[in-house]
Amino acid sequence: MESLLAIRDLALEFHTFDGVYQAIDHVSLAVAPGEALGLVGETGCGKSVLTRAAFGLVPSPPARISSGSVLFEGREILGLSPKEQRAMRGRDIAMIFQDPMTFINPVFKIGTQLVDAICAQKGRGFGKRRARELALTMLEKVQLPNPLRQFESYPHQLSGGMRQRVLIAMALAAEPKLLIADEPTTALDVTIQAQILDLIAQLVEDMGISLIMISHDLGVVSQVCSRVAVMYAGQIVEDAPVAEIFDDPLHPYTRGLLASVPHPLRPANKLEGISGSLPNLYAPPPGCRFAERCPHVTESCLKGRIGQKYIGKQHKVACIAVEDTMQHA
Amino acid sequence: MLDLQDLQVHFPTKGGLVRAVDSISLTLYSGEIVGVVGESGSGKSTVGKAAVRLIKPTAGRVLIDGVDITNATRRQLKPIRTKAQVIFQDPHSSLNPRMTIRDIVGEPLRIHSKQRGAELSTTVGRLLERVGLPFQFQHRYPHELSGGQKQRVAIARALSVDPDMLILDEPTSALDVSVQAQILEFLKELHAERPRMTSLFISHNLAVVRFLCQRVVVMYLGGVVEEGPVEQVFANPQHPYTQALLSAVPLPQAERNNGRIHLQGDLPSPVDFPTGCAFHPRCSYAIGGKCNVDDPGWTATARSRARCHLLDHASA
Numbered sequence: 001m002e003s004l005l006a007i008r009d010l011a012l013e014f015h016t017f018d019g020v021y022q023a024i025d026h027v028s029l030a031v032a033p034g035e036a037l038g039l040v041g042e043t044g045c046g047k048s049v050l051t052r053a054a055f056g057l058v059p060s061p062p063a064r065i066s067s068g069s070v071l072f073e074g075r076e077i078l079g080l081s082p083k084e085q086r087a088m089r090g091r092d093i094a095m096i097f098q099d100p101m102t103f104i105n106p107v108f109k110i111g112t113q114l115v116d117a118i119c120a121q122k123g124r125g126f127g128k129r130r131a132r133e134l135a136l137t138m139l140e141k142v143q144l145p146n147p148l149r150q151f152e153s154y155p156h157q158l159s160g161g162m163r164q165r166v167l168i169a170m171a172l173a174a175e176p177k178l179l180i181a182d183e184p185t186t187a188l189d190v191t192i193q194a195q196i197l198d199l200i201a202q203l204v205e206d207m208g209i210s211l212i213m214i215s216h217d218l219g220v221v222s223q224v225c226s227r228v229a230v231m232y233a234g235q236i237v238e239d240a241p242v243a244e245i246f247d248d249p250l251h252p253y254t255r256g257l258l259a260s261v262p263h264p265l266r267p268a269n270k271l272e273g274i275s276g277s278l279p280n281l282y283a284p285p286p287g288c289r290f291a292e293r294c295p296h297v298t299e300s301c302l303k304g305r306i307g308q309k310y311i312g313k314q315h316k317v318a319c320i321a322v323e324d325t326m327q328h329a
Numbered sequence: 330m331l332d333l334q335d336l337q338v339h340f341p342t343k344g345g346l347v348r349a350v351d352s353i354s355l356t357l358y359s360g361e362i363v364g365v366v367g368e369s370g371s372g373k374s375t376v377g378k379a380a381v382r383l384i385k386p387t388a389g390r391v392l393i394d395g396v397d398i399t400n401a402t403r404r405q406l407k408p409i410r411t412k413a414q415v416i417f418q419d420p421h422s423s424l425n426p427r428m429t430i431r432d433i434v435g436e437p438l439r440i441h442s443k444q445r446g447a448e449l450s451t452t453v454g455r456l457l458e459r460v461g462l463p464f465q466f467q468h469r470y471p472h473e474l475s476g477g478q479k480q481r482v483a484i485a486r487a488l489s490v491d492p493d494m495l496i497l498d499e500p501t502s503a504l505d506v507s508v509q510a511q512i513l514e515f516l517k518e519l520h521a522e523r524p525r526m527t528s529l530f531i532s533h534n535l536a537v538v539r540f541l542c543q544r545v546v547v548m549y550l551g552g553v554v555e556e557g558p559v560e561q562v563f564a565n566p567q568h569p570y571t572q573a574l575l576s577a578v579p580l581p582q583a584e585r586n587n588g589r590i591h592l593q594g595d596l597p598s599p600v601d602f603p604t605g606c607a608f609h610p611r612c613s614y615a616i617g618g619k620c621n622v623d624d625p626g627w628t629a630t631a632r633s634r635a636r637c638h639l640l641d642h643a644s645a
Contacts, residue, residue: 222579260506
């Protein structure tokens with residue numbers, strides 16, 4: 001199947017006073033139409049930067065994309081002018097973030113902001129009246145209680161969960177092809193998180209939208225996504241269907257991550273954790289970036305790049321210790 | 330070790346009286362780790378702060394080791410500070426950025442045991458090594474450390490006075506899971522080493538509480554709705570709120586959670602308190618004319634108890 005989004009060999013570095021920080025190291029990632037992909041990793045692994053860089057949202061300088069391409073519906077978007085990129089964002093690609101309050105203006109009513117956003121997405125010729133109707137329909141779709149009243153409310157009068165619903169309404173009003181949700185529930189309580197996750201999963205499925213869900217929480221991703229890509233230090237170390245990530249994790253980092261999370265319903269005896277810390281990305285190690293913390297490290301891990309290989313049809317992993325079964329050309 | 334009796338903390342605000350904590354009784358026995366779980370605004374942190382008198386309760390009593398500290402003066406509280414120490418969520422804001430690690434960890438030692446100079450450095454070094462940091466870290470500043478390392482420094486500072494009790498307020502919530510695992514393992518080890526150490530572990534993360542604690546207290550809107558041994562409460566929650574809370578946790582597993590209980594709406598305002606059971610507006614089992622009128626009483630089993638009208642019937 002043709003990919004909706006295909007990131008190929010993307011490398012991004014930040015030029016700072018301290019040197020060149022190699023944030024994204026030759027990453028390839030594809031999302032099929034209607035697919036829900038989870039992008040998982042810890043602080044600083046590059047998961048947010050990757051998706052932002054792909055759509056021209058990382059200011060350059062200091063950032064510089066040193067190689068790679070990003071195809072959206074088969075069209076190269078890295079070289080587009082800022083104007084063309086703007087036109088695509090919001091209409092074809094929508095984003096929601098962790099802290100809704102940062103993305104809503106506190107001094108305007110919810111309704112005003114929704115109508116403005118919709119007018120901007122739909123372009124000229126889409127009247128205010130139609131925008132208002134669509135805004136109300138969207139608020140109903142995101143199950144905001146009493147949409148007519150909330151339309152006249154200011155952001156501070158809404159709870160965190162309700163604000164996130166407003167942002168989802170705003171993002172999906174344009175019927176985008178791809179929704180990027182960057183830690184959308186991290187700031188919310190678990191019961192509210194459960195509501196929002198189910199809402200996102202249901203809307204994305206109903207509207208046939210592709211989803212990239214960025215999260216540090218494997219549990220969150222498993223609720224919504226069908227495939228998971230695990231990032232570590234600017235690289236994708238494993239990419240597989242959700243079931244395989246949990247039942248048969250192959251990369252030592254993925255295993256370490258899973259062994260770090262206590263299970264809420266089972267008594268755990270010991271949390272393995274992962275010792276050590278992230279490598280210095282100003283001078284990344286030549287070999288595997290996880291080698292320093294890996295319990296199975298060998299001599300050959302330290303030399304040269306570690307390529308990704310296929311283990312089974314849909315399971316990719318970047319680790320030389322994992323047995324080849326279907327070496328990908 | 331710690332005894333909270335009918336603890337009540339109310340904050341008068343312009344918008345009205347905020348009933349942050351309402352009549353909570355809780356006893357911690359020596360050597361126990363008790364978890365307090367609840368969502369934002371449930372009052373769990375306020376309980377932790379009131380337990381060491383960082384906040385003065387508006388009613389009720391706080392006893393540490395049998396000593397009533399409810400109305401203790403600053404001077405009277407000083408010896409208590411060597412008994413009970415607090416560790417907060419964000420080590421970045423609980424460590425003074427202009428002090429070296431030696432000064433931070435050494436401050437309680439200077440105040441309480443009057444240590445100075447080389448003696449102080451040795452003790453600080455030993456404490457750092459105890460929490461898994463190198464001796465030389467003494468000369469660094471907080472900004473040179475990672476989040477996990479900073480939290481270890483905060484733990485070293487708390488341990489410096491050799492306390493019998495720790496109040497841990499979301500100590501791992503700001504950390505990545507692999508670092509959280511290290512800190513949790515360390516806390517478990519610490520308790521194994523010092524059987525008399527008692528901890529109040531405040532967290533919104535049920536899995537973490539399950540891992541570390543023996544007993545759990547579930548809070549909702551300033552009150553306790555259920556408490557009991559961790560195994561029992563997690564395997565067989567009695568209160569509808571505990572049930573919903575547990576079912577809402579996204580499980581790190583391949584299958585989606587089935588049979589999730591959906592709570593409608595948000596936490597009500599602690600100013601505009603619901604009548605009757607605080608949970609009834611969001612409870613799917615709420616009985617009209619009862620749950621919205623009467624405050625539910627405790628239904629106790631051998632080791633646990635819950636406050637819900639549904640349980641009145643079950644036990645009747």
